[in-house]
Amino acid sequence: MQIPKTSKAAVLTEYAKPLEIIDVPIPEVTGKAVLVKVHLAGLCGTDIHQADGTLGLKFPLPNIQGHETIAEIVKLGPDRKTDVAGEELHVGDRIMWAHDFCGECYFCAVKRQPFMCSNNKGYGFSTPDKLMGGFSEYEFVLPTTQVVKVPENVTDEEAVGVGCAFRTVVNAFEKLQKQTPIGLGDSVVIQGAGPIGLYSALTAKAMGAGQVIVVGAPAGRLELAKQWGASAVINIDEVKDSAARQKMVMDLTEGRGAELVVECSGYPPAFNEGFGLMIKGGTYLIIGQTMPAKIEFSPYVLLGKNATVIGSGSADIIHFYKALKFLKHNRTKYPMDLIVSKHYKLEDINEALASMKKGTDIKAVIDMR
Template structure:
């Protein structure tokens, strides 16, 4: 039986610990993978700060690229029906719906399942499905998809959960029409995925509000036409003025919130044109509240759309995006920092300080 090291958060505010535990032989529809890269998401950092409900000691990480080590006897394909074998590279986000609730079966929207497993464990003998680990156990019912040999794994993990999240959000938005003006608040992986998808959809002007400079530069490489640096526009009034100037005083047809900061909500509404749409994607783990004047929404015919998580098809689409566009766009270069597993805390701290474009943990890296 394999023994795997795992990065465990025991309590908010406590440093991440490295635990060890066995990884059992897969049964039925289970799969064991060796983790090659685990994306470090801003939500992981929010867990360490206690800004997300903490379920107890948990293996961190919900973005994974790994190589199949062993298949259960019932497994011969991935969740798109593609043949799978030991040695193949796969991509997964460890959220397993129950398939036995109103959201899963009536709404047919597993992203709303109240029983999604976050990969936590309270017993060190329990195999993790999370990704800050040397080996992960993917249980039957947890979707994973094969990464084609012609696709760099960095091009997939660069956006981690952000690309499927944004694909889901764009679907809920109803798409972007050719030539529409778009503003993206934030330029972390979610914001960068939004920029890229807006450009591929045929958006006209794409203005990105965020920082630091290295992320804004990547936003331009992925399709932004103009950027507003938080360092140069430190208050909401100056940022709103910059956006209105960039959109000829009208505001944006589509504003996409990807900041993770609740104060961005009111600011984004002020950037939205009459008849426009405001898509909220980044506030999943943001504590706090914001005032809203309903009359503004009413009289300007605004649409406010929330979107959280994703569905299995969006993970598959994320692989296809990487496969078809990594030659044209610098997707793999979004991965700016790599850390070994025993430096998981340093990786989280670097993300919290916004020193990275995208950080990944490489368990086999020393």
């Protein structure tokens, strides 16, 4: 493959303004660096909030967005031989990768939780010259970034959700299992039917939940939730009253509530509602909150419920690996490719962002194959 000198990329230059398509020079590939040709770049809620300027974290502008990418290796640095699992890498292989973690800070070296790295270099949040964003024809993978090969039997559409939502869910449920594991037959309520919620429903069912109740909208996402293992759904477009939703959950759980409630909506007021859906002594797993909005909450609710609350964000390369392994062995059991609801061209990036913001798409992807 002839590698060009520049790559077309969609660049966020100003918050709440359309992204601009520009040509970005392709960096030299040395050491353990990798240059990839992007196949699919998924859009997620973080991209929407980042583009609007409502994300809790702010990054230098301009930047190339897109942090969930599946791509094909077009050039390997001479020192990059294998992926994180020891699999040999070659030009033509498809890979995915985590953010770049330093390996030396307290959270990397002592806590062994690199997704909390103090010196994190993020893909999808960097200035254009670094070419470290998926909304681009080509992307540059740093020499220090760990990568994982995508199994040959897994399609691009099946894998792209691993790039953010699924790996985040895998990390969150690992934390859950270490503290308050899902018991065989437990009831689980998922708040939110976006990709995080859908993968949470899938994971809860795979871990032995007796019933998984998904509370969210629109109807198309709830239909996919049922195909991925949800035993009941509550459409918030139809059941608009919080008390009515709580009664429906109580009716499904012998009047006690769910052993586990998972917040995946990203909607701050959902936090209070979640405690009303939980059994006494239950667990609240929070994955979806990305905005620093404030709500009123009484700590007495925590005491009264004897509740355990777990917060979890992001993930490490091991969670990519585990998510891809799950896909490899379960892709015929669940229609994993249906997470992708529409393909867009790079020049249609602003249309894709608008569609995701409206909730029209489950997972919009920029297709550059």
